[in-house]
Amino acid sequence: MSANEPVSHLSEAELRAMTADLDAIHHDLTLPALKDSLAEWTEDIHAQGDAGRGGDAGQRLLFDRRRFLTRAAGTAGGVAGIALLAACSNSSSSSSSAASSASASASASASASAATGSAASTGGGEGQALSGDLQVVAMAASLENSGIATYAAGIKAATAGKLGTVPPAVVTFAETAMAQHKDHMQAWNAVLTAAGKKPVTAVDPVVQPTINTAFAKVTNVTGLAELALMVENIAGETYQNGLTVIKSAAGIKTAASIQPVEFQHAAILSFVLGKYPVPNAFTGVSLARPPSDYKV
Amino acid sequence: MEIDETALNGLIEQSRDTHADALRAAQEPLADMVDLGRQTRAGSGPDPDEGRAFASENRRRLAAVAKRAGGLLAGTGLIAAIADYIGGPAFAASGTDVQVLQTASSIEVLAVSTYKTALGLPYIGGSSANPVIKTFATTTMSQHADHLAAFQSATKSLGGTEQTKPDPAFVPVVDKAVTAITKASPSAGALLVVALALELENIAAETYVNNMSLLSDANAKKVTASIMGVEAQHVAILLAVQALLKGGAGADITLPPPVAKLPAAAGSVGFPNAFYPTTNAAPASQGAM
Numbered sequence: 001m002s003a004n005e006p007v008s009h010l011s012e013a014e015l016r017a018m019t020a021d022l023d024a025i026h027h028d029l030t031l032p033a034l035k036d037s038l039a040e041w042t043e044d045i046h047a048q049g050d051a052g053r054g055g056d057a058g059q060r061l062l063f064d065r066r067r068f069l070t071r072a073a074g075t076a077g078g079v080a081g082i083a084l085l086a087a088c089s090n091s092s093s094s095s096s097s098a099a100s101s102a103s104a105s106a107s108a109s110a111s112a113s114a115a116t117g118s119a120a121s122t123g124g125g126e127g128q129a130l131s132g133d134l135q136v137v138a139m140a141a142s143l144e145n146s147g148i149a150t151y152a153a154g155i156k157a158a159t160a161g162k163l164g165t166v167p168p169a170v171v172t173f174a175e176t177a178m179a180q181h182k183d184h185m186q187a188w189n190a191v192l193t194a195a196g197k198k199p200v201t202a203v204d205p206v207v208q209p210t211i212n213t214a215f216a217k218v219t220n221v222t223g224l225a226e227l228a229l230m231v232e233n234i235a236g237e238t239y240q241n242g243l244t245v246i247k248s249a250a251g252i253k254t255a256a257s258i259q260p261v262e263f264q265h266a267a268i269l270s271f272v273l274g275k276y277p278v279p280n281a282f283t284g285v286s287l288a289r290p291p292s293d294y295k296v
Numbered sequence: 297m298e299i300d301e302t303a304l305n306g307l308i309e310q311s312r313d314t315h316a317d318a319l320r321a322a323q324e325p326l327a328d329m330v331d332l333g334r335q336t337r338a339g340s341g342p343d344p345d346e347g348r349a350f351a352s353e354n355r356r357r358l359a360a361v362a363k364r365a366g367g368l369l370a371g372t373g374l375i376a377a378i379a380d381y382i383g384g385p386a387f388a389a390s391g392t393d394v395q396v397l398q399t400a401s402s403i404e405v406l407a408v409s410t411y412k413t414a415l416g417l418p419y420i421g422g423s424s425a426n427p428v429i430k431t432f433a434t435t436t437m438s439q440h441a442d443h444l445a446a447f448q449s450a451t452k453s454l455g456g457t458e459q460t461k462p463d464p465a466f467v468p469v470v471d472k473a474v475t476a477i478t479k480a481s482p483s484a485g486a487l488l489v490v491a492l493a494l495e496l497e498n499i500a501a502e503t504y505v506n507n508m509s510l511l512s513d514a515n516a517k518k519v520t521a522s523i524m525g526v527e528a529q530h531v532a533i534l535l536a537v538q539a540l541l542k543g544g545a546g547a548d549i550t551l552p553p554p555v556a557k558l559p560a561a562a563g564s565v566g567f568p569n570a571f572y573p574t575t576n577a578a579p580a581s582q583g584a585m
Contacts, residue, residue, distance in 0.1 A: 165556075167558065170563060173564060184570065236525055252509045256524070257574075260529075261569065261571065264528050264531070267533055272552055274552035277529060277532075278435070278529040281443065283526060284522070
């Protein structure tokens with residue numbers, strides 16, 4: 001990727017030092033709390049299911065918590081091995097360094113789709129007859145896949161020299177935002193796999209065609225930033241809407257921890273584009289994707 | 297300073313229009329909240345189990361606040377007083393959602409007054425101020441005033457009394473910081489102002505993120521959810537501004553910034569966490585009446 005040499009007085013070392021403390025807090029406090037929330041949410045989902053089916057809920061919860069934690073250990077490879085602990089360790093690394101994440105997109109098919117403007121991929125965990133919180137989780141995972149695909153395609157285009165000169169700060173933004181979306185996707189999929197479902201690796205089938213059409217017209221960094229801004233606002237508003245749809249308190253905690261991050265991405269993108277970065281006193285839900293984006 | 301004032305003013309005007317639309321959109325959940333509040337008051341009293349869970353959550357957060365504040369707050373006896381209040385009958389008798397909303401209001405009261413104080417400094421709100429920072433401080437203060445009005449309205453809709461006073465636990469912290477700011481040079485003072493604003497914005501964002509799983513009323517959740525992302529956006533911009541100031545690149549705080557000049561790490565300084573933390577969240581009843 002081409003880049004200009006930074007000439008600001010601000011050094012890499014100074015910036016790294018500024019974020020070091022935040023990284024430590026994130027790793028020591030935030031991620032363990034998130035793990036607890038996701039484990040609790042998995043139990044809630046099974047409790048909801050058992051309440052409808054009858055059966056020994058206590059034994060099922062015990063088993064599923066163990067299964068969740070086992071899967072979270074991340075011993076399996078590839079997408080099937082997507083696990084909470086992996087997500088959490090990636091989270092901390094994404095905060096400080098996401099340099100290698102460009103090649104670590106979770107959904108190769110999704111990346112290719114956005115990069116080429118072809119039709120959105122299907123399969124990838126769709127059609128599992130999910131309902132309730134699990135349908136929200138699956139939709140959220142697919143939306144994150146679309147976000148990952150957008151950034152991956154942008155990075156690929158920039159690397160190929162199709163976007164002109166790309167400032168190094170923009171490169172870092174794209175790689176870090178993509179890594180955080182990957183963390184989000186892994187968190188959602190950890191809930192699905194712990195519930196005995198397949199992870200969703202497909203992109204959002206409703207949003208992706210719009211992204212592909214827009215991406216085909218991107219010729220420079222500004223165009224890519226505009227597209228990313230749209231994707232981030234859709235994600236933030238979707239989770240905001242999801243907060244009133246999700247039943248489990250632990251699920252609400254998880255969605256609530258992700259929504260502000262998407263809006264932070266949007267704020268920085270607006271700033272870079274020369275738009276006022278916090279345009280509204282209240283964020284809305286007019287762009288929110290419904291759970292029905294996930295095809296049951 | 298390279299900034300197109302006309303363009304900036306146009307953007308602010310556009311932002312105000314959009315903001316007015318958003319305010320109108322907020323009316324619906326608030327109206328729904330009125331109806332739900334009436335239904336709640338028409339039914340039985342607060343759920344004892346819910347109250348116990350709420351109190352437990354708040355004691356945990358209170359301990360975190362005490363640890364964070366060190367001896368300053370402990371010395372005032374404030375922590376003990378709040379702990380007594382949480383365990384007392386007044387707490388159990390009042391609704392959880394109302395207390396959460398009152399605490400949110402108290403944080404917004406403090407945020408508005410803090411930005412107002414900051415704007416009184418010549419290098420933040422005066423003629424020597426960076427225009428982007430001045431605009432940000434002015435607009436952000438206005439947005440916090442809107443948040444305060446929304447939380448107060450929501451409180452009243454649920455039958456509670458609107459909170460108009462600042463969060464008592466954070467007032468000494470702000471007072472101490474303001475004292476240091478007034479004694480500092482403009483360059484040092486600007487950094488202290490940004491640090492204080494960051495602390496308050498983070499407390500607000502983390503508190504509201506945490507509150508989402510404590511609130512039971514659907515429309516109280518809607519209002520809180522529509523605000524927490526905005527506070528997080530304030531944090532993102534303040535982190536970027538802080539980095540530029542610390543790096544001696546205050547002249548680069550423009551809209552848009554000179555992105556090509558910035559080092560690579562500047563691209564991610566505004567959003568350090570993939571998942572928003574709640575470790576600095578205020579206890580949900582801390583600002584309750």
